[in-house]
Amino acid sequence: METHLKLNKSYAAVIPAYNEERSIRKVVEGCFSYVPEVIVIDDGSTDKTLEQLASTKATVLKQVKNGGKGSALKRGFEYGKNKGIDYLITLDGDNQHNPAEILRFIGLAETGDYDLILGCREMIGTDMPFIRRFANVTSSWLISAKLGRRIPDSQCGYRALKTKALEEIDLKCDRYDLESEIIQKIIKKSGKIGLVPVSTIYGDETSKVRQIVDPLRFLASLFKF
Numbered sequence: 001m002e003t004h005l006k007l008n009k010s011y012a013a014v015i016p017a018y019n020e021e022r023s024i025r026k027v028v029e030g031c032f033s034y035v036p037e038v039i040v041i042d043d044g045s046t047d048k049t050l051e052q053l054a055s056t057k058a059t060v061l062k063q064v065k066n067g068g069k070g071s072a073l074k075r076g077f078e079y080g081k082n083k084g085i086d087y088l089i090t091l092d093g094d095n096q097h098n099p100a101e102i103l104r105f106i107g108l109a110e111t112g113d114y115d116l117i118l119g120c121r122e123m124i125g126t127d128m129p130f131i132r133r134f135a136n137v138t139s140s141w142l143i144s145a146k147l148g149r150r151i152p153d154s155q156c157g158y159r160a161l162k163t164k165a166l167e168e169i170d171l172k173c174d175r176y177d178l179e180s181e182i183i184q185k186i187i188k189k190s191g192k193i194g195l196v197p198v199s200t201i202y203g204d205e206t207s208k209v210r211q212i213v214d215p216l217r218f219l220a221s222l223f224k225f
Contacts, residue, residue: 009086011106011160012037015058016072017093021048027091028056030099034106035089039079041072049093069157070178074171081163089160096201097158104196105160115165115191116182118151119158119198143180147187154180158198165191 013031017024017040024040031038038058042050044066053060061075073090080088087109091097097119105117121136140154157179169185171178186193 007106008110010084011035011087011089011102011109012039012080012083012085013099013102014073014076014080014088014090015040015093016043016069016076016090017041017045017049017053018043018066018069018072019045019047019049020093021045021052023095024049024093025052025056027093027095027097027099028053028058031091031102032057034099034102037083037085039076039088040093041076043067043069043072068175070171070176070181071174073178074174077161077163077166077171081167085163087160087162088166089158091158098199098201101158101196101198104198108194108196109160109162112194113162113192114160114194115162115189116186117160117194117196118153118183119156120153120195121156121198121200139180143183147184149187149193151183152195154183156198165189 013035015024015027015031015038028038028040038056039061040053040058041061041063042053043063050060050062059079061079063072063075076090077088087105089102089105091099091102101119105119108114108117136153136155140151143154144151155176161182165186168189169182171181171185173181183193
């Protein structure tokens with residue numbers, strides 16, 4: 001671990017992975033430069049994701065069937081809570097998040113008692129596909145309007161969560177809508193939310209977001225919670 005910081009809290013990375021054989025090893029090894037523990041939840045992968053993980057020091061939690069990103073994250077949260085880790089930093093396994101930016105989350109968590117720290121991507125002038133940019137801007141506007149609080153990037157999966165805050169909310173969603181559910185429920189509990197800038201990285205990876213179903217799930221979550 002190469003944080004070069006005197007830390008007062010404990011941290012672990014949590015990575016949900018579904019068919020990420022091309023990138024998962026690089027992401028895991030990058031995370032180990034900044035946190036002492038990396039928890040990967042293999043969400044029923046059918047490729048060589050598990051083989052790539054076998055040569056790393058990651059703690060691997062395997063789900064036999066694909067249950068969705070939210071289901072995988074909840075499995076990782078439960079593991080982290082049981083180990084007494086203070087903050088769980090979530091990022092994707094497809095190389096869209098730069099592990100070096102973990103330090104930004106740690107730096108902010110060390111300076112304040114945040115319940116949730118959200119990564120915020122630059123939407124304009126980047127390689128983010130138009131449909132993704134439109135969906136992200138729209139969903140962030142909607143959730144901000146509902147909560148009466150500005151949430152610049154509600155759909156970014158790069159974030160840090162305090163485990164004590166997770167213990168106080170009951171998470172129901174099993175797919176991408178879990179990320180907006182977390183924001184809504186932590187704000188409802190008057191939780192403290194911080195923001196850090198993160199890079200916008202898009203390459204030739206295939207998005208796991210379903211362009212119709214997942215936005216509909218998000219809209220449903222706005223009315224449900």
